[in-house]
Every structure is written in C-alpha cells, then in structure tokens.
Amino acid sequence: MDNHNHQDFPSYDAIIVGAGFSGMYMLYRLRERGLSVRVFEKGAGVGGAWYWSRYPGARCDSESHTYNFTFSETLYEEWSWRSRYPTQPEILEYLNFVADRLQLREDIELETEIRAAHFDEEITQWRVYLQDGRQLICKYFITAVGCLSAHAKNIPKIPGYSQYKGESYHTGTWPHHEVDFHGKKVGIIGNGSSGIQSLPVIAETAAEVYSFQRTPQYAIPAQNHPYTEEEINEYKANRLDTRKKMFQSHTGYPFFSRPISALEENQFKRQEIYETAWKKGGFEISATYNDLLINETSNETLSQFVRDKIKQVVKDQSLAEKLLPTYPIATKRLVLDTNYYESFNLPHVHFVDVKSAPITQFSEKGICTTGREYPLDMVVFATGYDGMTGPLLTMDIKGRGGESLKEKWEHGANVSTYLGVATNLFPNMFMITGPQSPSVATNMPTSIEQHVDWIDRFIAYIEAEGIEMVEANAQQEETWRIHCEEVYRQTLYSKTPSWYSGANVEGKPEAFLIYLGGLGQYGKILENCATSEYSGFDQHSSITKSM
Template sequence: MELDYDVIVVGGGFGGVYQLYNLRKLGFSVRLFEAGAKLGGIWYWNCYPGARVDTEVPVYQLPEAELFEDFKWQQKYVRATPRHVNVKLTASIRYPGRDALREYFEHMDKVWGLSKDISYNSRVTACEWDNDKLRWNVKIAQMQLNGPTEIERHSKSIIVCTGFASRPYFPPYNGIEKYKGMMYHTSAWPQENISMKDKRVAVIGTGASGVQVIQTIATEVKQLTVYQRTPNYALPMGNNELPAERLKYYKENYPELMGKMNTTFAGFLYDFNPGECMKATPEEREALFEELYTKGGLHFWLGTYADVLKNKEANAMAYEFWKKKTHARIKDKKKAEILAPEVPPHPYGTKRVSLEQNYFEAFNDEKVDVVPVKDNPISNFTSDGIITADGEERKFDLVVLATGFDAITGGVTQINIRGEDGMPIKERWSEGTRTYLGMASRNYPNMFIIYGPQAPTAFVTGGLNAKMQGHWVGNCLAYMRDKGISKIQPTADAEETWRSHCEEVGKMGLFSETESWYFGNNIPGKPKEALNYMGGNQAYKSWLRDSEENDYKGFEYQ
C-alpha cells in the first residue's frame, strides 16, 4: 500500500496539536497540515482588536502537567506611573489575550518538538477515499512566494481538526460589493495592526468578537455605529491580575485541578449549583445571583441553579437580575432598552454568553451609537457607507463584520471530502448531520473529526475536549493496527441512534427555543438540528468508554 503517512491531521489548533503529540507517542507516522503560518488554529487568525479567551487560567489549555510547569500566562500592558511616565509592564492575568495564546502554542511546540512534523501555509482543500487502495488521497494548497502550489499526499487515516469556528459567514447584504472603504471580517483580520484613530467605524454583529472589538476601539475612533441583531447577555469578565500565591497554588495542585475539570459538566473548576432556583427564597436567590455575578466570568451562567436553563420562570428571574445590573451601567435609556430589553428576545443563557470589559459603558460615549437591525434592517451598502430601512445613510471608513461563522459543521464541509461513493460530505449532511459520537461518519472510512458536530464542542472547554476525543481516537487507531484492521466506519444504526440522542438531549432545556448557531439557525438554508452534544462532559465520556471497552461498538471494520 502506497502511503506517505499513517495519519494526516488537518488543522493546528488544540485538537490538531494533541493528535500530533499523542499519535507520535503511539508510534504512528503523522503529518499535520496547517493553513496558517504558525500553530494556533483560531488563535493564529484571531488578531482583531481585543481578541481574548473567555475561559480563565488554568482551564483553557491542554490538560498536560508538563505544559503548565514552565509557562506563565502573561499580558503586556502600559501603565502611567505617578510621574506620568508610561511604563511597559507584564502581569499574569485571569483571561489570556490573543498574544498570550500565541505564546502558549509556541511553548507547546518547543516542549513537544511539533514543527518538524508540520507543514505550515498548507490548506487542505480536498480528501478522497480510495477504496481499492484503502487510503485517503489528500490535496493541499501550499502558499509559495509565487502563489499556491497543489500537492497530494496519501494516508491510511485522516483526522479533521478544523474547529467549530473556521468558516466565516458573510451575510449577502445588498450592494456590499460597492463599498470602497476598508472591510474586514473578524476572522480574517490583517496580522499587522490597523490604526482606528479618527476613523468612522461600523461594527456589524454583537457576538463574542463584536463585543471585544467594540469595547476595545470605542475610545479611539472618531465615530462608532454598532448594528445589533440580537442583544448579547454579556457578563463582566473580571480580568484581574493573578496574585503570585494563586499562581503558585495552580502550579503545585495542577494534577488535582485536572481531575476536577474532568468531573464537571463543562470542564470548568466549578459546576451548577445543586439547589433549585424555584425552591430558593427571594433572599437566597438574590444572594447567589449577586455572588456569581460579582465573581466575574461565566459563573452567573454555568455556576447558577441548573433549573435556570430548564425552567422558564427561573430563567426569567435570572434575566431580570442581569437586566437590572446592565441598565445601571448605561446612562441613555433608549440605548439601555436596545442592549438589555424589558422583554427578553430569548431565554437567558441559551445563546453563547460573552464576557465583557466595559462593553456597556462604551455606549455612554455620545460618539457610540447602536442600531437594532431587527427593527431597522440594513437596506444596502453604498460606496462609502450603509443605508438602513428608515432611509438613513451613515458613512464609514471601516466596516467590521463580526457576523459569525457557519459553526460546528462549516469547518468540515468547506473541505471537499468525498467518501466511498464519491459524495461530498457537504451534500450528504445537507439535510441533517450524521455522525457517531461526533467523531466519525458513515461512508467516510478511517476519518475522524475532533471538535466537530454532535460532540460536546461548544459545551466543554476546548483543551479538555481535544484531549478527551484525541485520546479515544489514538486508542482506536492503535486497536486497528494491533488487530490488522484496514477500514473502520460507524454503522447506520449507530449513527441514527446517536443523532436521535443528540436531538433528544438538545430539547431537554430551553436551548432549542432560541435561534442560534448551536442549532444552525444563523445560516440561511441550514437545517435546524442539535449541532452539539449537550449532555455534558461525564455523559459523553460514558458513551466513549462503552464503545471502546466493547471493541468499538457501533463501528464495523474489515
């Protein structure tokens, strides 16, 4: 059999890095192809103003003690001293920014010696299964000084680690091609810095990247107009410096902390409150809400009473508390109603909750305005601005598209992957995604997906998910090698069982009542379905164990 490698890994984020590390350790020949110039996956491309992770130290990293021992999550910043001299300082911080994430990937590369088995500036464009030779034929566009060059490589297995947010969504606005100013999607921001000084800027979208851009550039620009489709129920990040004793505690107790992460619903160091919102007294409820909100981060979302995400009355109480806190921060009552409406457009926490730093205070500046596009849609672009349905035209020097992604499935379907019958996976999934355990799809033998559809992708922390799935895939490939298995794929029954289970779990709470990228609602024409496994970390691992301990139950092989 003509093979270049045992395994080809697509993508150099957390998932791809762990696959490369683990499979080499298991004795496989592996090559990782990464479209960016460095490791990092989304953290290579995320260089828009204010890009920062929303999961705190020490959780957002690969849970390997050797990586944590000699690495400091730090942030460089400038502080004015009593003598009014700007001094450059470095501090350990709770929520790392993009530069710190880039440094962490460089650290992983150094500790594990990854780059010798990585091809950078190499975008995988197509994968085709050859059933006669029992291999994958993989086409890669490699960027050269004189343009892209296509090469082809062959492997027994492929592992797709493109992440859940690697295919940006560009809404088809009328006349957008006429606009002559600068325009960037947050996922394709120039690697070099862009000055915002004295610029008239529009930000379309108030998801995570929109919130971060808005709060970062608001004080610098000449004018800022935010086009908001749906209010973001954002929570204060509380991104304070980490005291030396806290860092020492993390270092000395990291194995125990990893153990804790493995026991919680989402892989954090905290979990839902065991009590019930509806059984608590008003005083108890208010006290807990206040405590969680003050802690900062996602505590108010993922550390609250579990029935808040299941019971409409309990959910309304949480929203009312959040709205009260938010309105107190916004001076203009009209803006406050747009940003935190009296009547919630959807249940609290059923869209991805973002973390913010003075986001709502940014709208207290007279030069910052917000347009609710559900009431006043964008009508069309002109050569130098945007016209809304009310006929008002605003002129801009820069338009920021924070319009999100074809999430979860888009990273996979953007590659022309053809299986046994030659059908592209994008076409096969066009009326509904089919996987088993969120990692394998029938008709695509020896292909595994990490951090993809019908896995706990957006509901479990990234590093933990990458290791959990990566460990399972490595064991499966080792099992195939030891047993002389040349081809493996899920059965049709297993796929249907898993899809039904994902749908069932997805309807257990209030999430399915909300239009969001969790269900594909943000992309026109995309079928509504549970794109994530929402049963939590522990439940998912039990499915993985059951399959592995029973000779990969749910799969057929030869």
C-alpha cells in the same frame, strides 16, 4: 479519482488537518505511539483560530489555567499565565511554546491547504490532495479544523458591498498589521463575542462607533486581573484536582452546578448568590442553579437579574431598554465583557437597531438601513462563522462509493455522526470535536483532550488487532443523532435560534449540532464504546478484505 499506483505518492499512517490545540495534541499522541504523521495548516503559523482571530480586544472567555493542556505536568509547570483571562497574543505565544517544547514543528507543514480527501476502496487508504498539486496517501484522515474556522467566516450578503469605498474587516481574519481607528467613523455589524470584545477597544480611539445589532446579547463581566505569584503557584499545585473536575463536570470547567433549583431558594438569598457570582465574574453565574437551562421560570430569575444590571450600567434608560435581551440567558453562548455596556455611556458610541430598521445595502459612503444612511470610514464584520459543519465542508471529502460529505450533510437535519467523532461511509476518518459532540457548549481544550485521547486509544486498538478499516455503524449513528436531538429538546436551547444551529448564516438549514448531555456524561459514553471493543463501529480486518 487518480488511478496512479499508490506507491508513487508519499504515504503516512495519519494525516491531520489543522495545527491548533487539537491538531497539535493529536500529532503528539500518535507520534508517541510510533506512527508516521503529517499535519497540514493553512495559516503561516500554528494556533488554529488563535492564529487568525487578532481583532481588537480578542480574549479567551475561559480562565487561562483551564484553557490549556492538562495532560502534561511539564507543560503546566513551565508555562505561567499572566492574567485570569488570556489575550489572543498570549494564547498564540502559549501554543508556540507547546509546539517547541513537544518538538512538533518538524511534522507540521504551514501555509498548505488540503483541497480534497477521497477514500480509495481498492487500497483502503485515503488519497489527500493539496492545493499545490501534491497528492498523499494515508490510513487515517483526521480533521482538527475546530468548530469555528476562519476559512468558514460568515459575511452577510448585503447588496452593494463591492461599491463601498471604505475599509472593511472580519474579526475572524483580522489583518496582521495594526488597524488604525483614530478619528474614523466605524460601523460594527454583529454583537456576538467578537463584537462585544472589540467595541470598547475601538471606541477608545475612533471618532464615532455605530453598533448595528439585531438581537441584544447577555454579557457577563469578566472581572479580569493580572495573576499574582500566589495565584499562579496555587493553580499549578492544583493541576490534578482541577483536571479531574474539568473531565467530570458538565461544561469542562472545574466547577459544578449547585444541586438546587433556582425556585427552591428564597428570592433574597437567590439575589445574593447571583450578586456574588456577578462580582466574581466569568461563567460560574450560569452554574448557580441546576435547572437554569431546563426550566424557563428558573432561567427568567437569572435573565432578569442581568437585565437589571444592564439598566444600572447604561445611563440612558431608553437606550438601555434596546440593549436588553429577551431570550433565555445562556441559550446562546454567554459572552464575557470588559466595559461593553459602559461604552454606550460615551457620546460617540451609538446603538443602531437593525431589527426595527434593517440594513438594506451598502453605498459608496457607508451602510443604508430602511431608516437612514450611515457614512462610515470602516466596517467591521463581527458576524461570526459558518460554525460546526462549515470548517469541514470547505474541503471536498468523499468516502466509500464516492459519497460526498457535503451532500450527505447538505440539509441540516441530515447531519449525522456517531458520537461526534466519525460518520458512516467515511472509514478511518476521525473528527476532533465534530458535530454532535459537546464541543462549543464546553471548555474547548477539555473537549479536545477527551477526544484526542479517545481517538488515540481507538487507533492503538485498530493497530493491535490488525484491523484495516473501521466505520461508524449506520444504525448506531442514527440512534446517536436521535439521542442528541432528544436531549436538545429537553433544554431551553431549543427556544433560541443561534449560530449553534446555523441561524446566523443566510440560507443554512437549521440543525442543533451539539450534544448537550454534558462532558462528564459524554466521557462515560465514550468509555463504554471503548470497553465494548468499539461496538458502534463496523470493523474489517485484512483477512476479510477480499470477501
């Protein structure tokens, strides 16, 4: 710890890590409140995950008019989305529009990485250390790093990678130049969202595509289309109603599950409901019945419906069988696709089952499985991220008594937060959509607005009451951790290993770090905390500091 007088360093009320949706909105809110704020962003532009994720076919799986800020009528009116599901370049364009329209750039430092943040108990301030050697002081340290950060990308440890002579890319840190697949043999490892979105686009020009898959996924058609003028006018006119539904719903989308079990409907009517949702496209299919994520028999009716659809699309039935998922649908994040299953009807697109013949190593020429060697000009790692905790643990964060966040959370089961926004021993530190909040089980911008508004309100309370330091109460934190675990155990998510629980990262202890009680319910819990004067937090005012 540096013992220099803290007056030697630039000082801010708040320092925010990351300039994506959450960092930009947090900056806007605190600056409106009159606080001095600085945002640090590793990328050379704003946008967070959308700055980095430029892989072929990168597109959002939330409908565009819900995947934006809803707090501002001006922003909503002035921006028009071009299609139902926006592409990465369009989302990045939107976030740049927001940065300009709200005049945020003057308080954002790009291409600047935070190496460490240590809480200094003598001055009850955070000392923040930048990669370039600078040191700063702040009262509030706020992480807006997202749940999936490019800096916590997951590349599986496959022997021999360094001897491979071809090109290789990770979908999370795709180069900013055009990658040419023309006439090349391309291997795609992984078939989550980025693998499923990129495969059809890569297949358009590649000579051969090999999809290395361990666990087949359920993909739902996006049924994407350009918006008409009428559709744009309609969603803009409905902003307040849409926003209200998003904040009350379970998932942060403006729709609710039908209040009926899948088993209460006769099978013909049920098929009809599923068929309508399938043709409409998007995630609403998982809200057709209210027990799809808690009742295995109900879930199986939808799982089987989608498996039947895959068999209808993929012409080679023995290949179709290999593409059929067996886990309960929607217990891994559902993927929206455009021509994914159709691509397997093309003669140059191949399925490689690495469950039955695992990848053993890279060779100079390509990838070897226990079955054979696949010569490849290019390998695309669509293997996702070290999610939930990974983005936070890339920094050296130390709280009271030199407690390291990395050590506190070292074992997955030990990860504990209070409401997903704060953690004991780390005073005045707030996490936007942190572990054990609804986060990635919801529409992210809705969760982000909910968190930022709440943190902003809490900081206003702290400032008004002359409080110097707030910290999540250890007992309340443990109670919240147990509650999150209990809710999880009541759902079918507990039956399925996934990146939600860190199963995609070799050696990472598995722990499910999402609150599954629903965004609407979680909003009520946040409200109760606020109206009880933040009773889940230990609060220290300046007067008691020397005690």
